[in-house]
Amino acid sequence: MSDGLPGTPATGADLADRRVEREVRSSEVVFAGRVWDVVREDVALPGEDGGQVVTREFQRHPGAVTVLALDDDERVLFLRQYRHPVRHELWELPAGLLDVDGEDPLAAAQRELAEEADLRAGSWAVLADWFNSPGGSDEALRAYVARGLSAVPAEQRHVREDEEADMPLLRVPLDEARDAVLAGRVHNPGAVISVLAACAAREQGWATLRPADAPWPEHPRLG
Secondary structure (H helix, E strand, O other), rough: OOOOOOOOOOOHHHHHOOOOOOOEEEEEEEEEOOEEEEEEEEEEEHHHOOOOEEEEEEEEEEOOOEEEEOOOOOOOEEEEEEEEEHHHEEEOEEEOOOOOOOOHHHHHHHHHHHHHEEEEEEEEEEEEEEEOOOOOOOOOEEEEEEEEEEOOOOHHOOOOOOOOOOEEEEEHHHHHHHHHOOOOOOOOOHHHHHHOOOHOOOOOOOOOEEEEOOOOOOOOOOO
């Protein structure tokens, strides 16, 4: 019996994004940046009377990884970093761009954890994947859970520069981090998504975590 509401009743198994290739009639780089470019493309969309061609401008992004580092007392490591576009110092998780040619995403996550937090981890798993702003960017992100933490020896630590030179670190209980997110005190998307995903995964006994080397076909240059 219909309940009169829009939308076909379904199960969670029906929720799966799919990759679709539309015909790109033209493509040009309209701005070439230090880290990412802005691209303009004319793309053919299906529809009645042969569909239509629309112009879309978007950020071509190398993608990134983020790390929810969880200590033995279920405290999450946060670092505070200044983000100029939003004029805020944000509490974030260790993270970084996939801007090293040929670098595996897991290796990038391990490198970022060591460089930004002076930490190594004995256990890694995939927590969540997402597109950061799919209406205007092809940026794909992957979050890992890192556990079994240990400190990088002092003589092997990375020398931080620029915005990374002054990053205070905090270790916050996972439940209190969740509360900070829900109260609107934490705004970095990697931190928000990872903290909430970690709480949900913990409720399932961490059974939803994927292997650290799980395929990532959604990344535009790794799929």
